[in-house]
Amino acid sequence: MxxxxxxxxxxxxxxxxxxxxxxxxxxxxxxxxxxxxxxxxxxxxxxxxxxxxxxxxxxxxxxxxxxxxxxxxxxxxxxxxxxxxEKDIWKVATYIMQQRKKRELDPMVKVLNQLSDVEEDKKDPEVKAFTQAIENIKKFAGQADKTMDMMIKAEENWFWSNFLKLFK
Amino acid sequence: MxxxxxxxxxxxxxxxxxxxxxxxxxxxxxxxxxxxxxxxxxxxxxxxxxxxxxxxxxxxxxxxxxxxxxxxxxxxxxxxxxxxxEKDIWKVATYIMQQRKKRELDPMVKVLNQLSDVEEDKKDPEVKAFTQAIENIKKFAGQADKTMDMMIKAEENWFWSNFLKLFK
DNA sequence: TTTAATTTTCAAAAAGTTTTGAAAATTCAG
DNA sequence: CTGAATTTTCAAAACTTTTTGAAAATTAAA
CATH class of the missing domain: 1.10.10.10 (Winged helix-like DNA-binding domain superfamily/Winged helix DNA-binding domain)
Structure with a gap:
């Protein structure tokens, strides 16, 4: 070619x-x-x-x-x-993650937080199921958030930068 | 609400x-x-x-x-x-990753592999720079690939499932 | 200052994507 | 089988996004 x-x-x-x-x-x-x-x-x-x-x-x-x-x-x-x-592809990836997190994921998390308090009979299984579903998504979003921050900061972080090299 | x-x-x-x-x-x-x-x-x-x-x-x-x-x-x-x-949001995330990897990322990696051999003067700095850029992207894609596989398999994997719990 | 080069803006046009809804196909109870 | 209920298909319409290109704004050299 x-x-x-x-x-x-x-x-x-x-x-x-x-x-x-x-x-x-x-x-x-x-x-x-x-x-x-x-x-x-x-x-x-x-x-x-x-x-x-x-x-x-x-x-x-x-x-x-x-x-x-x-x-x-x-x-x-x-x-x-x-x-x-920017040619360092790792930096490229972290910049993209950083931006998308801030622009798209964070607003979703904000909405999720508002949805937590349904002011209705909290014994109602309907309400319980919904609250539980939202809680789970929030928990997951929190994890994803931390993982992203971790990767974004990996370069400045001895442990992670060395750890991740294992996978190169 | x-x-x-x-x-x-x-x-x-x-x-x-x-x-x-x-x-x-x-x-x-x-x-x-x-x-x-x-x-x-x-x-x-x-x-x-x-x-x-x-x-x-x-x-x-x-x-x-x-x-x-x-x-x-x-x-x-x-x-x-x-x-x-599927209500288990971790499963939801891994299914999505799995599918997008297969449908979208894998084809890109296939293209990248084809781009590696430029049949031209390999001493030409132009050619060298391009080959290097592609190699770096491939290396990164390989890492991302492994990370995804790792997450997809995390549930079946003692080390990762416990390790990731640290971030919950 | 001019003034010419360059960048930015934005309304209209083109292109791309999603949605509709009715007809065709399929399914299954009687 | 028959026929009613249900699902699937797909061409045309609606909607969304992207692109164009020329006019307006900006920049900086002379």
Whole structure:
């Protein structure tokens, strides 16, 4: 396989994977493009390589920066902005987890907490069953929360960083 | 808060969370409805409670069964089919992981493996950088794979089941 | 200051996804 | 078998999300 072909293939697959996990396909493709780029790319480069409009390119690069996955690079003597992706894939994963936890999981946990107090006959098996179901989900969410925090902090944590190396 | 109101709220939020993670909102709502139902529900119950069409209800229940999250229940002397959700939330999580790994992550890993051999000057820094990037992603995917398998098998595994209890 | 390059915005169009509902297929009691 | 109850299918409609592209805003060199 040729390099250009391999890059193309990677970008497509990364896009598909992203869209299956609720990430805009183009955003995932821009991310993939920057991940395998050997130099920083401008908006024009991105437009050209992915055949997308300026607005689309701009929007998705901006969102990738919100996610901390992409950074702006200034090239002296050049008006254009260039972009570069975080290449340490472990960092990429923790940034994504961090953001999704904050944006999506935390609001769900907040709702779950509000649902705990059903102000009705607490002897009613209907009520009991519901409260129990919610409690279980909350307990699980709490665990997942801790696991994520643990992984996010793993790099700064001797025990975990060494422990996880066992699985590499 | 009243029970009915709390259920409603839970169903809505579960639907939103699902759609953020690439799961059809209605499918997530049907799942939520069955999760907090105190008895098995028929297609008509689901249609009525979520205000959706028969086709939609049928389709999403069927897909939830494909995911192993919902099972059919036969009520003797009743022609209708009834449905019940897996209520052990740890099992729910592992089923989902299992399926998504198989359907979405494994195909990505397969593509990554094909991308490893770029038949071009392996001294070219361009080629080297790409190969390195792909290798890193593969290494990470391998880790993630192992972690998932580990969690999926955790229940059958003394060490992990006890270890994970530390975080409850 | 200009002014030209560049980035951002956003309404409208295109594309993609989900839902409906009625017809077809299936099931099963009598 | 027959026929009523139930489930499944799927083309068309509704809805949602993404993309475009040109105009407005911003930036910085001259």
């Amino acid at each position: 040729k390099l250009a072909e391999a890059k193309e293939q990677f970008i497509q697959s990364w896009g598909v994977l992203g869209s299956q996990w609720g990430i805009n396909r183009t955003m995932a493709q821009v991310h993939a493009l920057l991940l395998v780029a050997s130099t920083p790319l401008s908006t024009d480069d991105i437009m050209l390589q992915l055949s997308i409009s300026r607005g689309n390119a701009n929007m998705n690069v901006r969102e990738l920066m919100d996610w901390n996955l992409v950074n702006k690079v200034i090239v002296p003597g050049d008006r254009k902005e260039y972009f570069i992706a | 009243k029970l009915a109101e709390a259920k409603e709220q839970f169903i809505q939020s579960w639907g939103v969370l699902g759609s953020q993670w690439g799961i059809n909102r209605t499918m997530a709502q049907v799942h939520a409805l069955l999760l907090v139902a105190s008895t098995p529900l028929s297609t008509d119950d689901i249609m009525l409670q979520l205000s959706i069409s028969r086709g939609n209800a049928n389709m999403n229940v069927r897909e939830l069964m494909d995911w192993n999250l919902v099972n059919k229940v036969i009520v003797p002397g009743d022609r209708k089919e009834y449905f019940i959700a």
